[in-house]
Amino acid sequence: MSILDPNSDAKNKLKIASLVEAEEAFLAKARTNANSVYFSQHHIEPVKPVKGEPARSVDPLQRPQNRRHFLASVAVLASSSVAGRAIAQTTPSLEGKAPPGAVWRSVPEDATKIPGTAIGEDGGYGTRSQFETEVRWRFGTKTPLSSWSMTPLEHGVGIITPSGLHFERDHGGIATIDPATHKVFVHGMVKQPKKFSMLDVKRFPSISRILFIECSGNGLTEWSKPTLKTVQGTHGLVSTSEWTGVPLSTILNEVGVKSGAKWLLVEGGDAAVMTRSIPIDKAMKDCFLAYGQNGEAIRPEQGYPLRLIAPGYEGNTHIKWVRRIELSDKPFMTREETSKYTDLLPSGKAVQFSLIMDAKSVITRPSGEMTLSGPGFYEITGLAWSGRGRIKRVDVSTDGGRTWKPADLQGPILPICQTRFRFPWVWDGKEAILQSRCVDETGYVQPTLGQLIEVRGLNGPIGSIYHLNAIQSWKVDTEGRVSNVHYY
């Protein structure tokens, strides 16, 4: 399944509709979960009839300690046993069933009156709290073997994406590869073709870098009209990890590059045997083969045991499950750099090798489908990133782009990495349009959607599909409800 289906309009509608459906299914659950930022106080939840009793509805407003707003106080929850008990009461569906990545433990009335879980009970590998429920959700493609899942950016704090929430995209399922037998072959225009075991790879001096990876299809549903409702849906194909591995320059030096070599093909060992051509200058400059992610081995869905990191390039070039590198004088023109990942313009010409991800930012809180609890103070926060270097500044507008004020940037501000921004805001209860606009160190200013469409055109419902980096608008209505809109 390709990200988009260029085949017919009917099908396009169908596919986007199923993406909308996937998000709606997720939201339906989230709205009834007191622990979710999307928890809706106004939601009336039907209660299953108990034997002999007629069905009745319970207004969650009546429940003790309901938490619904995006500024819900986690501190209160953590420090108060009353709140803890309330959660246990208000989320009966969670009882006995832990969310993915967690283990269910019974919740005592008062955690100060009974010993907690013994160290070692987790077998030596920790899990997240049973009260934390955010997950990646997947687009309902016809086959889950070529699909993608999105990072819940609205829950994120700081700049690192938890490894288990890093967005995924693959074209043939998640390969299972034993590192003990895995080999990487490097050949083509080299003086000495070589093969490296994982042990060999790890013997080389390593580097670590905190970098974002973004799929160039991020936001493809948003070209012609606001389509998905949450920031997870509109922007969730970007994540940030610390990656550790060996520079490609080290490996290439080891085999000796023949003069005239200009491109290298990097190939995955998954069922799609995914391939992309990378310019050799880029490979020598800063690409590396990563075996580490956020302090441990790279996750299977991220390419275990070895993934290419091409800093600032579109996600598809970051080949996972790397098994082979071939050097050549010309690009290989693989399917993913011709049929896909090319940007077709209204002129009929398509831009090829549009590899770099341009600067982009988005407000993650408050964002689509959240509700402000009333006029007063809110911290607007979000993320900004650029494939061309550091983020220099982020401006925030609460009036739809008429006026802008600089946001605070939270350090570290690293090149080709997500940077967190914050902006204090007192909401007066009137309608507002929230936007963020970033500038990177090259001076590039994130465009409005209007500016972007001006140069890229809108040839079909999903335009040129890839590389949508326009300013995102969130509308706050007088009830405090936040929604995805186009405002430019």
Added chain:
Amino acid sequence: MFTTTKLFLQVTACGALFALNTYAVGADPVRYGFGEPASAHDLQDFVSSLPDGRDLPSGSGTISRGKQVYDEKCASCHGQKMEGGVGDRLLGGRGTLVNDDPKKAPVKTVESYWPYATTLFDYIKRAMPFYTPGSLTNDEVYSVTGYILSEANILKGDEPITAESLARVAMPNRDGFILDHRPDHFKPADKHPRLR
């Protein structure tokens, strides 16, 4: 305090030197000698292709054999007429790429969009059939590649399909691609933004 700073400086200096030694691309970088030579035998099963036909494996196919392969192993997902199903539509769409209509999508297929026939061999060889990738012989892949191209009215005749013949195929959209010209230069944003 002082000693800590000094130590820190020394370590940083070492780090910098080491970095230079290790990552310098030009003059005289370190060679570690890890890994083993890869033999021709090690590399024989890998397939990749360049548009001029280099790197494609030996073998040949025919369009009629390709029809058999397609009906048996591809049609279930790509449709009897290559109109698409679980897998992408493979035919049609010529003349739809020039398009300024936001309501109408251009139809991008092997026939209308792909610039090189070699890519078709390469992709089928590595990734198709979707549930049993890598199961076709080179001759079968040459054949089915030829069949798709003939159904697309790109290839005609009974000439055997080989690395050389695929390199000679003139795909309809061969000249449809331009190089990246970003960063874009935008006109000023609309002074009167509004809901759209």
